[in-house]
Amino acid sequence: xxxxxxxxxxxxxxxxxxxxxxxxxxxxxxxxxxxxxxxxxxxxxxxxxxxxxxxxxxxxxxxxxxxxxxxxxxxxxxxxxxxxxxxxxxxxxxxxxxxxxxxxxxxxxxxxxxxxxxxxxxxxxxxxxxxxxxxxxxxxxxxxxxxxxxxxxxxxxxxxxxxxxxxxxxxxxxxxxxxxxxxxxxxxxxxxxxxxxxxxxxxxxxxxxxxxxxxxxxxxxxxxxxxxxxxxxxxxxxxxxxxxxxxxxxxxxxxxxxxxxxxxxxxxxxxxxxxxxxxxxxxxxxxxxxxxxxxxxxxxxxxxxxxxxxxxxxxxxxxxxxxxxxxxxxxxxxxxxxxxxxxxxxxxxxxxxxxxxxxxxxxxxxxxxxxxxxxxxxxxxxxxxxxxxxxxxxxxxxxxxxxxxxxxxxxxxxxxxxxxxxxxxxxxxxxxxxxxxxxxxxxxxxxxxxxxxxxxxxxxxxxxxxxxxxxxxxxxxxxxxxxxxxxxxxxxxxxxxxxxxxxxxxxxxxxxxxxxxxxxxxxxxxxxxxxxxxxxxxxxxxxxxxxxxxxxxxxxxxxxxxxxxxxxxxxxxxxxxxxxxxxxxxxxxxxxxxxxxxxxxxxxxxxxxxxxxxxxxxxxxxxxxxxxxxxxxxxxxxxxxxxxxxxx
Amino acid sequence: xxxxxxxxxxxxxxxxxxxxxxxxxxxxxxxxxxxxxxxxxxxxxxxxxxxxxxxxxxxxxxxxxxxxxxxxxxxxxxxxxxxxxxxxxxxxxxxxxxxxxxxxxxxxxxxxxxxxxxxxxxxxxxxxxxxxxxxxxxxxxxxxxxxxxxxxxxxxxxxxxxxxxxxxxxxxxxxxxxxxxxxxxxxxxxxxxxxxxxxxxxxxxxx
Numbered sequence: 001x002x003x004x005x006x007x008x009x010x011x012x013x014x015x016x017x018x019x020x021x022x023x024x025x026x027x028x029x030x031x032x033x034x035x036x037x038x039x040x041x042x043x044x045x046x047x048x049x050x051x052x053x054x055x056x057x058x059x060x061x062x063x064x065x066x067x068x069x070x071x072x073x074x075x076x077x078x079x080x081x082x083x084x085x086x087x088x089x090x091x092x093x094x095x096x097x098x099x100x101x102x103x104x105x106x107x108x109x110x111x112x113x114x115x116x117x118x119x120x121x122x123x124x125x126x127x128x129x130x131x132x133x134x135x136x137x138x139x140x141x142x143x144x145x146x147x148x149x150x151x152x153x154x155x156x157x158x159x160x161x162x163x164x165x166x167x168x169x170x171x172x173x174x175x176x177x178x179x180x181x182x183x184x185x186x187x188x189x190x191x192x193x194x195x196x197x198x199x200x201x202x203x204x205x206x207x208x209x210x211x212x213x214x215x216x217x218x219x220x221x222x223x224x225x226x227x228x229x230x231x232x233x234x235x236x237x238x239x240x241x242x243x244x245x246x247x248x249x250x251x252x253x254x255x256x257x258x259x260x261x262x263x264x265x266x267x268x269x270x271x272x273x274x275x276x277x278x279x280x281x282x283x284x285x286x287x288x289x290x291x292x293x294x295x296x297x298x299x300x301x302x303x304x305x306x307x308x309x310x311x312x313x314x315x316x317x318x319x320x321x322x323x324x325x326x327x328x329x330x331x332x333x334x335x336x337x338x339x340x341x342x343x344x345x346x347x348x349x350x351x352x353x354x355x356x357x358x359x360x361x362x363x364x365x366x367x368x369x370x371x372x373x374x375x376x377x378x379x380x381x382x383x384x385x386x387x388x389x390x391x392x393x394x395x396x397x398x399x400x401x402x403x404x405x406x407x408x409x410x411x412x413x414x415x416x417x418x419x420x421x422x423x424x425x426x427x428x429x430x431x432x433x434x435x436x437x438x439x440x441x442x443x444x445x446x447x448x449x450x451x452x453x454x455x456x457x458x459x460x461x462x463x464x465x466x467x468x469x470x471x472x473x474x475x476x477x478x479x480x481x482x483x484x485x486x487x488x489x490x491x492x493x494x495x496x497x498x499x500x501x502x503x504x505x506x507x508x509x510x511x512x513x514x515x516x517x518x519x520x521x522x523x524x525x526x527x528x529x530x531x532x533x534x535x536x537x538x539x540x541x542x543x544x545x546x547x548x549x550x551x552x553x554x555x556x557x558x559x560x561x562x563x564x565x566x567x568x569x570x571x572x573x574x575x576x577x578x579x580x581x582x583x584x585x586x587x588x589x590x591x592x593x594x595x596x597x598x599x600x601x602x603x604x605x606x607x608x609x610x611x612x613x614x615x616x617x618x619x620x621x622x623x624x625x626x627x628x629x630x631x632x633x634x635x636x637x638x639x640x641x642x643x644x645x646x647x648x
Numbered sequence: 649x650x651x652x653x654x655x656x657x658x659x660x661x662x663x664x665x666x667x668x669x670x671x672x673x674x675x676x677x678x679x680x681x682x683x684x685x686x687x688x689x690x691x692x693x694x695x696x697x698x699x700x701x702x703x704x705x706x707x708x709x710x711x712x713x714x715x716x717x718x719x720x721x722x723x724x725x726x727x728x729x730x731x732x733x734x735x736x737x738x739x740x741x742x743x744x745x746x747x748x749x750x751x752x753x754x755x756x757x758x759x760x761x762x763x764x765x766x767x768x769x770x771x772x773x774x775x776x777x778x779x780x781x782x783x784x785x786x787x788x789x790x791x792x793x794x795x796x797x798x799x800x801x802x803x804x805x806x807x808x809x810x811x812x813x814x815x816x817x818x819x820x821x822x823x824x825x826x827x828x829x830x831x832x833x834x835x836x837x838x839x840x841x842x843x844x845x846x847x848x849x850x851x852x853x854x855x
Contacts, residue, residue, distance in 0.1 A: 133674070133678060195685055198681075199678055199681040199682060199685075202677070202681060203674050203677045203678055203681070207672070207674050207677060208674075233681055233684055233685045233688070234684070234685070234688045236685065237685060237686075237688035237689040237691075237692050238688075238692045240689060241689060241693055241696065244792075245792075248781075248788070248792065252781060253781075253782035254782055254788035254792065255782065255783075255784050255785040255787070255788045256696070256700075256785060256788050256789075258785070261784045261785055262700065262704050262784045262785035262786060263785040264700055264703050264785075266703075267696060267699055267700065271692065271696070274692075583669070583671070583673075583674065585670075586671075586672070592669050592670055592671040593669030593670075593671075595674070634806065638810060641810065
């Protein structure tokens with residue numbers, strides 16, 4: 001199937017940029033829908049909104065803010081390491097910086113940033129009007145925000161977590177002060193948000209797809225987000241259990257990790273990495289989904305081997321639960337288990353390889369259009385292959401034991417996580433910016449952003465492979481000049497500043513786009529997925545008429561888009577009287593019923609505030625107060641459930 | 649633009665009927681996934697129990713522990729599992745508008761849950777202070793696992809109370825009975841977990 005519409009060159013604005021099919025649908029029902037979906041304006045509206053697009057945008061902005069804070073802490077560390085025996089920061093502060101940097105980048109940037117894209121675009125891509133549980137969606141955002149502020153507040157207090165982002169016992173069981181309590185409570189608190197958000201995304205994708213979007217017509221991005229969400233549902237429990245045990249051990253003197261009293265410190269490592277390795281894919285899979293969205297659009301053809309890409313995505317999710325011990329090859333476990341997990345680790349490179357070849361085939365058979373989003377996607381392919389290759393090296397137990405806890409590992413996971421997640425997320429930002437804001441970006445500025453970020457990224461992290469192989473351990477706050485690490489560290493630091501400059505340029509490009517009035521049309525890139533069948537930015541109700549989906553590429557098949565105009569006088573597809581959305585069957589997306597959806601409400605914010613109070617009271621040891629806050633949560637939740645959206 | 653009107657009239661779906669729609673509700677999926685993540689949590693705890701047990705070389709329960717008392721927990725677990733029967737009654741009768749019967753069912757499950765909690769507290773009182781959460785890993789596992797489960801049962805009891813209030817207010821019946829189904833799912837799940845906890849924490853030390 002070939003694309004029926006060519007992309008409009010950026011900046012070249014069409015007459016009014018509105019798709020004719022959508023114009024017909026809006027003319028028929030737009031005014032009535034605007035009234036039905038109206039939200040409170042102003043500050044009240046800001047605090048009470050349950051609109052998935054506003055919440056998604058907030059996720060992106062908040063995660064970017066936490067990214068900036070963690071990035072600055074990385075710059076301070078790189079400045080400290082620029083030359084031997086530096087003393088810009090003392091060892092204690094350095095411990096807090098690297099722990100907070102890792103914890104925040106993993107938990108408060110990468111996962112929520114993906115969640116932001118999922119929140120904004122999953123409902124649009126499946127052709128519905130909101131998430132399955134809009135009020136829970138608001139709750140998961142507020143909890144994310146408050147848990148992030150809770151975690152970052154520890155740094156100015158001088159009590160930031162300081163046991164490394166994987167917080168190994170027995171060290172973390174013994175460190176005095178509140179540092180590790182900030183860690184365990186902050187992560188437990190955040191887990192509420194991640195779990196609720198994951199369930200919401202799964203149910204939305206299962207029950208709210210536009211009629212006709214059978215499972216084999218679901219976009220790869222949606223598959224990736226759903227796989228990731230299922231992984232969160234099963235991977236967060238081990239982390240929660242571990243953090244609960246750590247908190248109880250530290251505060252109530254339980255003995256889970258106390259070896260002298262029948263506990264076991266390796267238990268922490270098993271539980272942590274049983275979460276920790278799936279988490280790598282929790283971060284990378286949605287980012288790969290973004291790549292699978294960008295590449296077909298700019299290769300001007302459907303993705304190659306769609307069923308294999310989907311199967312590879314799901315397989316990655318499943319296999320990732322069986323590889324955690326490769327983080328523990330230096331612990332001294334039995335050879336049998338090491339061999340098993342080495343084999344599993346080699347296996348998981350297969351689905352990643354399948355996706356890689358599918359992207360290459362798509363590019364090969366397509367007519368490639370280069371722009372900023374596409375450059376980031378291509379940069380991702382290069383960087384992720386590099387990170388993947390060093391990852392396979394760790395499957396070799398003897399090699400792993402040589403380089404474990406060295407900068408080689410730091411280099412590896414930055415190629416995987418920066419190359420595999422940050423580059424696609426930036427690509428996604430450039431790709432979806434017109435849809436989110438209604439403005440086009442300056443292409444030249446975008447290319448500068450890519451060049452600086454990509455060069456800075458490689459200059460920062462490539463030399464770490466070498467300093468690692470030369471024996472430099474991770475997490476040291478300084479080193480001697482005669483170890484032969486000086487030049488590589490200086491290069492890394494130079495790269496870090498270049499990377500910082502790249503992010504400043506990127507931010508300026510986006511700010512410039514907001515200040516200028518380069519209005520984006522509905523579908524600037526001539527894309528294939530339903531998100532581009534909405535206004536830029538989308539109306540509150542997303543689709544004036546819920547379309548019928550006829551293929552995997554609904555905007556290219558010449559039938560799905562016209563169905564929006566065809567159905568414009570059918571009540572079931574327009575749902576104009578109330579706040580409503582269509583419920584469809586899980587596999588075949590057949591219409592089941594019309595669901596009433598809740599409107600804006602302050603209740604989720606109250607739940608989040610009571611929970612925050614409870615967490616802070618737990619931190620300071622006011623357990624009775626925390627129990628009172630728990631009662632408050634129960635009371636507000638009861639009120640919430642009592643006031644459900646009206647049936648009929 | 650396609651103008652295939654015949655196909656359109658064939659494909660046209662009936663406007664949503666006022667009676668019960670076909671298929672699973674979003675709420676059912678939400679509860680099913682919530683139960684999945686909770687099941688994983690308990691599975692991890694029970695796995696940790698056996699992990700610590702089998703890395704413990706001086707026997708299990710440790711020589712300084714007498715091992716759990718079996719009478720109270722056996723009764724408690726039995727009561728909780730049996731309380732699924734009145735719950736099932738409520739699930740069956742609510743859609744038929746038999747409010748009195750469904751109220752009786754929910755009240756039965758509620759009573760079973762309360763009895764379980766009382767027996768659990770009595771069981772702790774019997775174990776304490778010869779075994780405490782901070783004495784050794786055995787004690788930590790015992791109290792935290794049973795405590796976590798009891799906390800979940802207490803939340804379930806709260807849900808049942810909510811159902812009783814909804815029934816009293818006339819908010820549940822033929823048009824709206826999904827809340828009963830969802831709470832029932834959670835309640836059955838509590839029994840499954842109770843059996844797992846019972847087999848692990850109470851029975852397995854004697855094996």
